[in-house]
Amino acid sequence: MTKLFSDKNKKGLTRDLIEALFPMFEAASAGAIAVDRQAHITWINVSYSHLLGIGDPATVIGKPVRQVIPQTRMPEVVETGKPLLLDIMEHNDQQLVVTRLPFYSEQGEIEGAVAFVLYDDLQPLTPLVSKYRRLHQDLAAARKALARKARGTRYSLGDFVGASPAALEVKRRARLAAGREMPVLLLGETGTGKEVLAQAIHSASARVDKPFVGVNVAAVPENLLEAEFFGVAPGAYTGADRRIREGKFQLANGGTLFLDEVGDMPLPLQAKLLRALQEGEIEPLGSNTVVSVDVRVIAATSRNLEVMIAEGEFRSDLYYRLNVLEIPIPPLRDRLADLGVLCEALLEDIRDGLELRGEITDAGVSALGGYDWPGNIRELRNVLERALTMGEDGSVLDADAIFKVLPRSSGNRPASSLMAQPVQLLSRTLAEAEAQAIEKALVASRGNRTRAAKLLGISRSVLYEKLGRLS
Numbered sequence: 107m108t109k110l111f112s113d114k115n116k117k118g119l120t121r122d123l124i125e126a127l128f129p130m131f132e133a134a135s136a137g138a139i140a141v142d143r144q145a146h147i148t149w150i151n152v153s154y155s156h157l158l159g160i161g162d163p164a165t166v167i168g169k170p171v172r173q174v175i176p177q178t179r180m181p182e183v184v185e186t187g188k189p190l191l192l193d194i195m196e197h198n199d200q201q202l203v204v205t206r207l208p209f210y211s212e213q214g215e216i217e218g219a220v221a222f223v224l225y226d227d228l229q230p231l232t233p234l235v236s237k238y239r240r241l242h243q244d245l246a247a248a249r250k251a252l253a254r255k256a257r258g259t260r261y262s263l264g265d266f267v268g269a270s271p272a273a274l275e276v277k278r279r280a281r282l283a284a285g286r287e288m289p290v291l292l293l294g295e296t297g298t299g300k301e302v303l304a305q306a307i308h309s310a311s312a313r314v315d316k317p318f319v320g321v322n323v324a325a326v327p328e329n330l331l332e333a334e335f336f337g338v339a340p341g342a343y344t345g346a347d348r349r350i351r352e353g354k355f356q357l358a359n360g361g362t363l364f365l366d367e368v369g370d371m372p373l374p375l376q377a378k379l380l381r382a383l384q385e386g387e388i389e390p391l392g393s394n395t396v397v398s399v400d401v402r403v404i405a406a407t408s409r410n411l412e413v414m415i416a417e418g419e420f421r422s423d424l425y426y427r428l429n430v431l432e433i434p435i436p437p438l439r440d441r442l443a444d445l446g447v448l449c450e451a452l453l454e455d456i457r458d459g460l461e462l463r464g465e466i467t468d469a470g471v472s473a474l475g476g477y478d479w480p481g482n483i484r485e486l487r488n489v490l491e492r493a494l495t496m497g498e499d500g501s502v503l504d505a506d507a508i509f510k511v512l513p514r515s516s517g518n519r520p521a522s523s524l525m526a527q528p529v530q531l532l533s534r535t536l537a538e539a540e541a542q543a544i545e546k547a548l549v550a551s552r553g554n555r556t557r558a559a560k561l562l563g564i565s566r567s568v569l570y571e572k573l574g575r576l577s
């Protein structure tokens with residue numbers, strides 16, 4: 107075959123040859139069509155016309171083939187001169203297996219192409235077709251994931267799950283924010299989806315092809331924050347480091363900078379951030395020159411900035427600069443109506459990594475509604491994950507399975523005694539104990555992570571590292 111279609115043998119596929127083979131192909135196929143060099147239809151048989159839902163074949167003669175069969179690749183065949191021997195083409199919800207061949211003049215010039223529908227009933231090919239569909243879906247998903255990874259985001263607005271009026275209002279504001287360039291301030295307790303939303307706004311904005319750079323202010327040691335934000339000029343410290351180290355502002359240039367836990371920013375840095383936002387210029391550490399940056403800022407905090415302003419811990423001018431569009435994200439306890447859809451979405455995600463059915467009964471969802479969720483959706487995910495891995499058959503979560511893993515602080519039925527729980531790896535038990543201790547500290551501090559870290563006797567950055575592993 108390859109030789110027949112090689113450049114040297116172009117003449118082998120002349121109009122004469124095609125014409126000689128044509129009656130046989132036409133009789134064996136479910137439809138046939140021919141186009142000229144410009145991919146305009148020159149001939150179509152009655153069976154193909156029927157298949158396409160065309161009453162009179164004469165009405166399509168002379169029309170560009172794409173106008174009649176939008177998914178066809180015949181223009182590509184006349185353009186490249188290469189046959190497409192086997193292809194599955196979608197047309198009006200039908201899948202047709204087609205073959206397309208170019209044909210040449212005696213002088214070796216492309217004259218046009220013919221196509222035959224080999225099968226219009228894919229029943230006998232079901233295994234092949236479902237494999238093709240799966241591969242097609244996998245490819246589309248992989249492409250989407252790659253595109254998101256390239257721009258630094260994983261989430262779009264569809265990933266912010268919720269249909270309650272409160273969740274819909276959040277999405278409405280997020281869409282508004284995506285359409286404008288203004289700074290946005292996301293307010294919400296830990297685990298309510300501030301990062302999900304920040305990424306979603308970026309993904310839906312005009313900056314989508316530019317970087318999304320996130321920095322968690324609370325997780326960076328105070329003495330490194332300035333360098334982290336504004337970068338370091340060559341040799342700024344000891345002279346040993348001769349390279350420029352770019353800060354988050356430079357990395358986010360043209361795109362979006364997400365300032366998570368902006369309420370944890372020390373006052374001197376607040377002044378520098380304000381200047382950067384006002385002037386659109388930054389000064390890398392140890393440099394005397396300013397660099398222009400074009401960055402859209404989305405800030406987030408779980409703290410009450412107005413109280414912080416009153417106590418002199420946050421600059422009011424920076425607050426007004428950041429808070430042009432405010433999006434309060436309600437805690438999960440205030441939108442329990444979303445528990446069902448959230449469980450479905452989270453279980454689907456968890457299931458991906460495990461060989462489990464991973465479903466929850468209505469009674470299971472009701473059991474979740476009795477808890478006050480200080481760790482919000484992050485905690486909900488952890489509870490579902492724990493319930494699934496601890497469940498007897500590991501697949502369907504009913505009320506009992508939920509009660510077994512809900513933390514005691516909620517005033518629910520107490521979790522079953524340790525003795526009733528199966529023996530598991532020590533590392534897993536320790537990790538669960540750690541997760542519970544963190545949750546408890548977050549409950550006690552009502553989500554204030556600086557206080558939670560103090561209660562746990564660890565630094566804020568260590569707490570963030572652990573929370574990152576939990577999410």
Ligand SMILES: Nc1ncnc2c1ncn2[C@@H]1O[C@H](COP(=O)(O)OP(=O)(O)OP(=O)(O)O)[C@@H](O)[C@H]1O
Pocket residue numbers: 265266267268294295296297298299300301302303366408451483484487573577
């Ligand atoms: N509305 C939502 N729909 C689906 N998943 C969500 C939603 N909100 C949060 N999540 C999930 O919960 C986890 C925590 O979300 P995220 O990190 O965005 O919260 P956060 O408010 O930024 O938390 P923190 O303040 O602790 O950084 C993630 O796994 C995220 O996928």
